[in-house]
Amino acid sequence: MLARLDAPTSSAAVLELRAQASYGNGQLEACVSAWEELYALSLAEGHPADAARAAAMIAMYLMMDTGLMAPVRGWLRRAERLIDDAVDSPAEALVPMVRSYERFLCGDVDAVQEQSALAIERGERLNVTSAVVIGRVAAARVRIADGDVSEGLDQLDEVGTLLMAGEADPLTTGMMYCELICAAQSLALYDRATEWTDVMDRWRRAAAVGSINGRCRVHRAELLRVSGPCELAEAEALRACEELRPWMRREFGWPLMELGTIRLRKGDLDGAEEAFLRAHAHAWSPQPGLALLRLEQGDVPAATELIADAIAHPSAVPSKELPPHGDLRRAPLWDAQARIADVAGDADTVHRSAEALRSVATTYPTRTLSAAAILAEGRADLVVGALDDAIERCGTAVAEWIDLGAPFEAAVARTVLARAWDAAGQPVCARREWESAGAAFTAFGALRWAEHAREGGASSTTAGSTTHGMSPTAAPVVRARFTCQVDTRTVEFGGGSVQLHDLTGLRHLGRLLANPGREFHALDLVTLERGGTTGTAATGTAAPIEDGLVDVAEAVGAGLPVLDDQAREAYRRRLTEIEEDIEEAIRLNDPARAELAERDRDFLVTELTRAVGLGGRQRTTGGGAERARTSVTRAIRYALERLAAHHPAAATHLRQCVRTGTYCAYEPDPLVPVTWQV
Numbered sequence: 163m164l165a166r167l168d169a170p171t172s173s174a175a176v177l178e179l180r181a182q183a184s185y186g187n188g189q190l191e192a193c194v195s196a197w198e199e200l201y202a203l204s205l206a207e208g209h210p211a212d213a214a215r216a217a218a219m220i221a222m223y224l225m226m227d228t229g230l231m232a233p234v235r236g237w238l239r240r241a242e243r244l245i246d247d248a249v250d251s252p253a254e255a256l257v258p259m260v261r262s263y264e265r266f267l268c269g270d271v272d273a274v275q276e277q278s279a280l281a282i283e284r285g286e287r288l289n290v291t292s293a294v295v296i297g298r299v300a301a302a303r304v305r306i307a308d309g310d311v312s313e314g315l316d317q318l319d320e321v322g323t324l325l326m327a328g329e330a331d332p333l334t335t336g337m338m339y340c341e342l343i344c345a346a347q348s349l350a351l352y353d354r355a356t357e358w359t360d361v362m363d364r365w366r367r368a369a370a371v372g373s374i375n376g377r378c379r380v381h382r383a384e385l386l387r388v389s390g391p392c393e394l395a396e397a398e399a400l401r402a403c404e405e406l407r408p409w410m411r412r413e414f415g416w417p418l419m420e421l422g423t424i425r426l427r428k429g430d431l432d433g434a435e436e437a438f439l440r441a442h443a444h445a446w447s448p449q450p451g452l453a454l455l456r457l458e459q460g461d462v463p464a465a466t467e468l469i470a471d472a473i474a475h476p477s478a479v480p481s482k483e484l485p486p487h488g489d490l491r492r493a494p495l496w497d498a499q500a501r502i503a504d505v506a507g508d509a510d511t512v513h514r515s516a517e518a519l520r521s522v523a524t525t526y527p528t529r530t531l532s533a534a535a536i537l538a539e540g541r542a543d544l545v546v547g548a549l550d551d552a553i554e555r556c557g558t559a560v561a562e563w564i565d566l567g568a569p570f571e572a573a574v575a576r577t578v579l580a581r582a583w584d585a586a587g588q589p590v591c592a593r594r595e596w597e598s599a600g601a602a603f604t605a606f607g608a609l610r611w612a613e614h615a616r617e618g619g620a621s622s623t624t625a626g627s628t629t630h631g632m633s634p635t636a637a638p639v640v641r642a643r644f645t646c647q648v649d650t651r652t653v654e655f656g657g658g659s660v661q662l663h664d665l666t667g668l669r670h671l672g673r674l675l676a677n678p679g680r681e682f683h684a685l686d687l688v689t690l691e692r693g694g695t696t697g698t699a700a701t702g703t704a705a706p707i708e709d710g711l712v713d714v715a716e717a718v719g720a721g722l723p724v725l726d727d728q729a730r731e732a733y734r735r736r737l738t739e740i741e742e743d744i745e746e747a748i749r750l751n752d753p754a755r756a757e758l759a760e761r762d763r764d765f766l767v768t769e770l771t772r773a774v775g776l777g778g779r780q781r782t783t784g785g786g787a788e789r790a791r792t793s794v795t796r797a798i799r800y801a802l803e804r805l806a807a808h809h810p811a812a813a814t815h816l817r818q819c820v821r822t823g824t825y826c827a828y829e830p831d832p833l834v835p836v837t838w839q840v
Contacts, residue, residue, distance in 0.1 A: 174200055174212065181219075185333075185372050188408045190227055194220055201240075210244040214253035217241035221260045224736075225267070226337060227373055229412040229481055232743035232759040233736040234264050255284035255293035262300040267482060268758065274304045292334040295321060299341050306345060307488065309525045315354070318342050326361065336366065336374035341482060343381045348485035350493075350530035352388050352566065359385060376405030380417045380483075383424065388568050392428040392607030399424055415446020416483045422451050427570060429610025431458055432821040445761065447477035450498035458610075462506050469499045478758065493522045493531060500538035504545060504578075512542040533562035537575050544582050552582040573602035573611070580618060593619045609818050640836045642812070644675050653805065655812035655836075662808065666691060667801025670794055674820060674828035676840040681825040684790040737763060795822040 181196035197220045204213035221237035224230060241257045262277035278301040285293030298321050305314035322342050325335050339362040346355035359381045366378050379402035386395035399421040406417055422437030434455050438448040449472035456465040473495045477484070485491040496518045503511035516538035523531040540555035556579035563572035580595035596619030603612035643654035651664045651672075662668065670687050674680075740763045747756035798820065806813035815836070821827050830836050 174203060177203065185223070188372075190223070190372075190409055194223055197223070211251035211253055214241045214244035215251065215256060217244070218253055218256040218260055221264070222256075225260060225264060227409050227411070227413070229267075229410075229479065230736060230740070230762045231264060231268060232740040232762045234260070235743055236739040238264065250288065252288060252290050252293075255281055255288050255290040258284065259290075259293040259296045262297055263482070266300050266303060268755075269488075271304055271307065274300055278304070291330050295324060295330050295334055295338055299338050303341070303345055306349070306526075307485075307490070311349065311526055311528070315345070318345055322358065322361070332369045332371050333374075335369070336362070336371065336377075339365065340374065340377050340381070344483055347381070347384060348490060349526055349528050350534075351528055352385060352530065352568065355381065356385055373406055373409035376402050376409065376417070377483075379405060380420055383417075383420050387420065387424050387427065388570070390569055390606040392424060395424045396421065396428060412445050412479065413481055413483065415441035415444040415448075415479075416481065418444065419446060419448065419451060422448070422455075426451060426455055426458065427606075427608050427611070429608060429818055430821075431455060431610075433823065436823060445764070446479060447472065449477075450495050453502060454498050457502050457505060462502065465502045466506055466508075466511075469495060469502055473499060478761075489518070489522045490526060493519060493534070496522070497534050497538065500541050504541040507545060509542065509545040512538070512545050516542045529562060530566055530568075533559050533566065533571070536562065537578065540575075540578055540582070544578065544585065547585075549582055549586040553579065553586065556582055569602050570606050570608060570611075573599040573606070573608075573615070576602070577615060577618065609814060613818075641839075642836050643839045644672055645839060646672065653809055653812050655809065655815060658809055658811060660805075660809040660812075662804060665797070665801045665804065667797035667799070668805075670798050670826070671801060671816065671820065671828075672840055674826060675838045678828050678830055678838075681827045684794040684824055684826060687794050687826060688790045791824050794826060798822055798826075 177196050177200040181193045181200070184190075184192035184196060197216050201213050201216035201220065204210070204216055217237045217240040221234045221241065224237070225234045238257060238261055241253060245254055245257060258277040258280035262274050262281055265273040265277060278297040281293045281297030282301070285291065285297060298317065302314045302317035302321065305317065318341075321338060324330065325338055328335075330338065339358060342358045343355050343362065346352075346358060359378065362378050363382065366375055379398050383395050383399035383402055386398055399417060402417045403414075403421060406414060410416070418437050418441035422434045422441065425431075425434035425437060434451065438452045438455060442448045442452075450469055453465045453468035453472065456462075456468060473492060476492055476495070485493075496515045500512050500515035500519070503509075503515060516535065519531070519535040519538045523535040536555050537559035540552050540559060543549070543552035543555060556575055559575040560572050560579060563569075563575055576595045576599035580592045580599065583589075583592035583595060596615050600612045600615030600619065603609070603615055640656065642656075643652060643659075645652050646664050646669075649664045651662045651668050653660050653662065669691060673687065673690060674682065740759050743759045744756050744763070747753070747759060799822075802813050802817055805816070816828075819828055819830050819836075821829060
């Protein structure tokens, strides 16, 4: 109720309750606005301690969910100016607590050590548990970033024990559980990340607030992306995106990148591209995913250029979800570069990437980073023809990834090992690895990779091939049937036949199969299902509809504004704060800080621009086009689930070749041509 009050209130207690209720209801801007009102009220009534605390809380919420450091610094400066008049108040501990993480996200290690020590000392003295816990986590993450991995992890485990004992408030507990997982993920310690994700998952069901549920889902998706299966990983990532949509601003690129990576492994190249480009639109680096996507699409030069640029200019976006700035953040980029250069036959680049990965694995000694380095070294050996070394290293990488519970990575290593055996003139050993890789990919749900493995087992490999170094083989045309009589659908494929009760999703599929390669807007499919004819749904203009149903333009609907009035006003205030931060950075001759603030400004300007349509009207989301996309996608997925229960081969083929989204299409694999009778 407090979060929905429209009338202004002058009570500090009510304003704080309103802020908490707004955050719990998923209204970040309303939460921040309530704290801003409390800050102004405290100043007006001559309570500097309360004003300092409110300013620190605003900085914390902005840092957690927007990733915009310039406004965070602005509110911290306000709080710091008030601390001298707020002796022995919680603000004394809260300000260095937030400052320690602001500095951590910006890569200022020395300042993190200083501020975290202050937060811990003052938190213990003033009984501010959140400051002690967050200060200790920041200090531990700095230890890890400095290469003292064992000590840093031990310190994080100690904090985890405090959290499990219930010694911190729910918001602090949830965010710090997330930090424990992020620290483990940055080191690719999947077993440790799994343990803490399980703990957080059990805790969040009863106590989570704000964005914590969604963040936990992203971590679960990250782990499923490693262990499989792909379907579960994608479902978790999609749910995470839905839950985090009201919360995250720039950091919304994080779940989108995870979704894209999962889809890339699954073989859904169009879906992966959509997710990567949406992440890029949120000012989040789409690498190495986008470069690897270009490799899958056969564009090796583009993949090479993209990954080289990403390594030369690594993302500087402040985020606690990513490893700190430095080589640990570049490790996935070097891993991808080794793979791309391997396909390109670029021995020098593969070698440099392998050396860089080995350096990271030496500084941060974990088995997963070491396994990645070993495989990159095996690729380097293979490219230059050192086949005995390549076979030994790739075999070691396979064993390591299997032992680490990473079947996809193990199968990828097997494909490199198979190529090495093939180059050494050992086709029987090569086929054994191709078959094992194919079986692992199939079980994982990476069906496109499984098909490549089957191709590799059936033919010799070519190092310069554009698809994982494999040469396609000609395949006979498959004749299939997808017909409907009354309400019974007959599906024949690959020698199997089944009859199903007809469903909306099956009718959508029938229209796509009847027009291979043609894109249908989701609104067109909905219109056809309702008995109309397609028109210009993609542009939102009217199309003739039979039986008196609404036309497409009406179906588009008003939707919801991309940014509501409160969010737009908050963005404008933050732009002013960012300009002040830029001016101060210039006065202090701090170009790095000014550059980060300018990126914050560019992001907010882009967000405000996206929210405005033609003639200055508000742009909306969630209207008819969005509803049609969601409806069609769900209908097709449900139909394929039903089909999979009776004819798995047909369902697998359709999942691989049918693209859903705003535009839907059936795009048959040229390596496995299919002629459908519809």
